[in-house]
Amino acid sequence: MQAWINGQPATSIDVADRGLAYGDGLFETIKVSQGRAALLGRHLERLQEGCQRLMIPCEMQLLRRELDDYMQLIGNGVCKLIVTRGMGQRGYALPQQSVVQRILQASSFPQWPAAYAEQGIALFSCQLRLSQQPKLAGLKHLNRLEQVLARAEWSDSTYAEGALLDEQERVVDGVFSNLFIVQNQRLLTPDLRRCGVAGVMRAELLARAQAAGIEVQVKDIPRSEMLQADEIFTANSLYGIWPVRNYAGRCWAVGKMTRRLQQMIKDLTGE
Amino acid sequence: MQAWINGQPATSIDVADRGLAYGDGLFETIKVSQGRAALLGRHLERLQEGCQRLMIPCEMQLLRRELDDYMQLIGNGVCKLIVTRGMGQRGYALPQQSVVQRILQASSFPQWPAAYAEQGIALFSCQLRLSQQPKLAGLKHLNRLEQVLARAEWSDSTYAEGALLDEQERVVDGVFSNLFIVQNQRLLTPDLRRCGVAGVMRAELLARAQAAGIEVQVKDIPRSEMLQADEIFTANSLYGIWPVRNYAGRCWAVGKMTRRLQQMIKDLTGE
Numbered sequence: 435m436q437a438w439i440n441g442q443p444a445t446s447i448d449v450a451d452r453g454l455a456y457g458d459g460l461f462e463t464i465k466v467s468q469g470r471a472a473l474l475g476r477h478l479e480r481l482q483e484g485c486q487r488l489m490i491p492c493e494m495q496l497l498r499r500e501l502d503d504y505m506q507l508i509g510n511g512v513c514k515l516i517v518t519r520g521m522g523q524r525g526y527a528l529p530q531q532s533v534v535q536r537i538l539q540a541s542s543f544p545q546w547p548a549a550y551a552e553q554g555i556a557l558f559s560c561q562l563r564l565s566q567q568p569k570l571a572g573l574k575h576l577n578r579l580e581q582v583l584a585r586a587e588w589s590d591s592t593y594a595e596g597a598l599l600d601e602q603e604r605v606v607d608g609v610f611s612n613l614f615i616v617q618n619q620r621l622l623t624p625d626l627r628r629c630g631v632a633g634v635m636r637a638e639l640l641a642r643a644q645a646a647g648i649e650v651q652v653k654d655i656p657r658s659e660m661l662q663a664d665e666i667f668t669a670n671s672l673y674g675i676w677p678v679r680n681y682a683g684r685c686w687a688v689g690k691m692t693r694r695l696q697q698m699i700k701d702l703t704g705e
Numbered sequence: 706m707q708a709w710i711n712g713q714p715a716t717s718i719d720v721a722d723r724g725l726a727y728g729d730g731l732f733e734t735i736k737v738s739q740g741r742a743a744l745l746g747r748h749l750e751r752l753q754e755g756c757q758r759l760m761i762p763c764e765m766q767l768l769r770r771e772l773d774d775y776m777q778l779i780g781n782g783v784c785k786l787i788v789t790r791g792m793g794q795r796g797y798a799l800p801q802q803s804v805v806q807r808i809l810q811a812s813s814f815p816q817w818p819a820a821y822a823e824q825g826i827a828l829f830s831c832q833l834r835l836s837q838q839p840k841l842a843g844l845k846h847l848n849r850l851e852q853v854l855a856r857a858e859w860s861d862s863t864y865a866e867g868a869l870l871d872e873q874e875r876v877v878d879g880v881f882s883n884l885f886i887v888q889n890q891r892l893l894t895p896d897l898r899r900c901g902v903a904g905v906m907r908a909e910l911l912a913r914a915q916a917a918g919i920e921v922q923v924k925d926i927p928r929s930e931m932l933q934a935d936e937i938f939t940a941n942s943l944y945g946i947w948p949v950r951n952y953a954g955r956c957w958a959v960g961k962m963t964r965r966l967q968q969m970i971k972d973l974t975g976e
Contacts, residue, residue, distance in 0.1 A: 437720045446717035447725065449708045449808050454718065454787065456849035457728030463795075488850070489857060512795065516725065524734075524783065524812050526849065526856035526880055537720050541795050565836035565900075566872070569854055577848035578727035578797065579759070583840055585797035586760060601837070609797055629836075 435507060435540040441500045447535060453518025456526065457576035459535075460484040464513040465543070465672050465702075469506040471513070472702050473671050476634035481517065484573045492517050492534050504538045512672065514539040516576070546673055550594050551696065551703075554679030554688050557608075557668070558596035560584045564606050564629040572632040585609045595668050597660075597681065600629055605655045611670035612636040615663035616691040620649045622663075635671040635702075642698050648691070657682075665689030674703035706779060706811040712771045722806060724789025727797065728847035730806075731755040735784040736814070736943050736973075740777040742784070743973050744942055747905035752788065755844045763788050763805050775809045783943065785810040787847070817944055821865050822967065822974070825950030825959050828879070828939070829867035831855045835877050835900040843903040856880045866939050868931075868952065871900055876926045882941035883907040886934035887962040891920045893934075906942040906973075913969050919962070928953075936960030945974035 436443045452458035462477045471477065478498065485492045497517070505513055520533040562584045570577070584596055595608045607613055607630040614623045614636075621643050626632050643650050660666065666678035666686060675696045677688040696703075707714045723729035733748045742748065749769065756763045768788070776784055791804040833855045841848070855867055866879045878884055878901040885894045885907075892914050897903050914921050931937065937949035937957060946967045948959040967974075 439720070444720070446719050448717050449710070449715070449787070449810060451725070452853075454722070454725045454789075455732070455847070456853055457847055458850060458853050461726070488854070514795070516720070518725075524785070524815070526852045528853070528857050539720060544795070562840060565838035567836035567851065569833060570850055575850055576726070576728055577850045579729060579841055579846055579848045580838065581797045582723075582727055582729050582799070583759070586799050 437540075438500065438504055438538040440536050441496075447518075447537065448521055450521045451518055451535060452520060452522050453516065453535065453576060455522075457578070458488075459490065459516060459518035459576045460488065461517070461574055461576060462515045463672065464505075464515060466505045466508045466511055466513050469509055471505060473634045473638060474501075476637055477515075477671075480574065480632065480634060481515070484575065485517065487569070487573060488519075488575070489528065490517060490519050490534060491532055492536070497536050500536060500538065504540070508540045511543050512541045514541065518576070544672065546594070550676045551674065554677035554686070555594035555668070556592050556680040557666070557678045558588045558593035559682050560587050560596040560598050560609070562587065562598065563601045564598050566600060566628040568628055571629050572626045574631050581609050594676065598630075599657055603657045605657055605660045606630040607633075608668045611668040611676075613660075614639070614667050614669060615655065615660055616665035616689055617659075617663050619691065620651060621691065621695075622651050622653060622655060624655050625652050633670055635669045635674065635699075638702070639669055639695060639699065643695065646698065665692050667692045667695075674699055708811075709771065709775055709809040711807050712767075718789075718806060718808065719792055721792045722789055723791065723793050724787065724806065724847055726793075728849070729759075730761065730787060730789035730847045731759065732788070732845055732847060733786045734943065735776075735786060737776045737779045737782055737784050740780055742776060744905045744909060745772075747908055748786075748942075751845065751903065751905060752786070755846060756788065758840070758844060759790075759846070760799065761788060761790050761805060762803055763807070768807050771807060771809065775811070779811045782814050783812045785812065789847070815943065817865070821947045822945065825948035825957070826865035826939070827863050827951040828937070828949045829859045829864035830953050831858050831867040831869050831880070833858065833869065834872045835869050837871060837899040839899055842900050843897045845902050852880050865947065869901075870928055874928045876928055876931045877901040879939045882939040882947075884931075885910070885938050885940060886926065886931050887936035887960055888930075888934050890962065891922060892962065892966075893922050893924060893926060895926050896923050904941055906940045906945065906970075909973070910940055910966060910970065914966065917969065936963050938963045938966075945970050
């Protein structure tokens with residue numbers, strides 16, 4: 435399906451757009467089922483927070499209307515939304531008047547093996563260490579060369595995802611998902627104040643687990659702690675939860691908490 | 706003047722290009738005088754190193770020919786060159802076959818006040834601390850949100866440039882230039898193994914100074930050392946050298962070494 439820019443069918447953007455020049459923008463990858471997105475509120479919240487932190491004056495209500503219309507056309511699949519600061523004069527200074535570009539693209543839903551969710555995945559140990567920038571941490575911005583380089587570290591399809599650490603050997607996230615561990619019935623996930631992308635499924639899982647009376651904690655997690663976890667899983671808004679059965683030479687069985695959480699979000703992952 | 710993509714006049718790129726999606730590419734900003742670029746060799750060397758480190762299979766000879774033709778058309782001004790990995794399927798994994806995009810854009814030469822080079826500039830102290838990523842350090846890649854945020858810290862036109870530090874309070878570079886200090890007749894500039902952009906004018910200055918018998922050193926420079934320097938200046942390939950007369954509440958007169966170096970690159974900065 436053709437892309438839209440600012441509500442109109444279009445296939446290309448100006449080469450002077452700051453989204454291309456500097457990665458000066460944000461994106462969201464949204465699962466669309468029957469023309470709607472179950473986690474739309476969280477996607478738009480994160481985008482709005484990103485726009486505020488990057489000072490991108492995006493008209494959220496207009497964007498919301500375009501998104502609703504576009505998702506109706508998609509029906510079932512994935513909607514990628516990119517917001518850029520638009521064109522600028524040469525140089526890094528913010529344009530006096532930004533003409534923000536709202537780009538919508540559709541693709542079919544990825545065909546991951548059902549075994550990933552059912553039996554778990556092997557998680558690659560990435561060598562790259564994420565850099566730490568509190569001013570960008572948590573955001574799904576367009577500066578993603580670290581993820582490109584990390585994902586290029588493995589081509590063996592045995593690995594469905596890779597785990598990323600920071601320079602202090604703390605666990606941060608996956609290349610395209612968030613990481614969770616379970617220890618003594620507690621659900622833990624890394625604090626993302628210094629780096630990492632704060633996924634919408636991560637937020638949803640934390641909220642639902644807490645509402646169900648599960649003890650949850652967001653904190654720094656050294657790699658050594660992850661290796662001793664009772665359970666490990668990855669999560670994102672497209673596939674839900676993948677148990678980790680293999681990481682850094684160690685093995686895990688799919689745990690009870692992981693199964694319970696998969697059940698808990700079945701409304702988001704079922705067809 | 707119209708932009709070129711892959712040697713053909715064009716104004717826009719596909720919204721699915723990874724240059725937009727991930728900042729997955731590199732750029733060069735080249736001063737063009739009478740259809741030629743004095744530092745072209747250094748620009749192309751840096752670009753080639755960047756392509757190797759990011760595994761972007763750019764055809765350098767083809768690019769060189771397009772660039773030569775385009776610069777002839779520009780005559781005098783600035784040529785911005787962007788190389789992206791091209792389109793990809795959804796996701797960070799490298800495409801099996803990259804169709805690299807070579808984008809050329811022209812603009813007129815910036816009209817900076819002559820006083821910047823003659824009497825020096827006031828240098829802003831940026832609050833943002835650059836993150837450290839050795840895998841990207843030195844490259845002029847398209848992930849430039851840190852520079853966008855740093856440049857947004859000041860709007861007072863008193864400041865012509867801003868100085869950036871890392872988390873350990875070491876000096877790294879300016880927002881769009883490199884920094885040099887002079888101490889006891891020695892020319893020093895920050896080591897850029899962890900972060901920063903290794904400018905072509907920086908490389909040229911180091912080479913020419915060394916050839917002229919000046920002692921040069923590339924090393925970690927704590928902010929405290931910069932504040933005690935005899936002379937400070939910024940440098941980039943468009944404007945050459947701007948002496949710093951004011952930084953962090955301290956003042957400097959334009960020093961002898963700075964003047965000597967300005968003379969030394971007069972062939973690159975004169976009209």
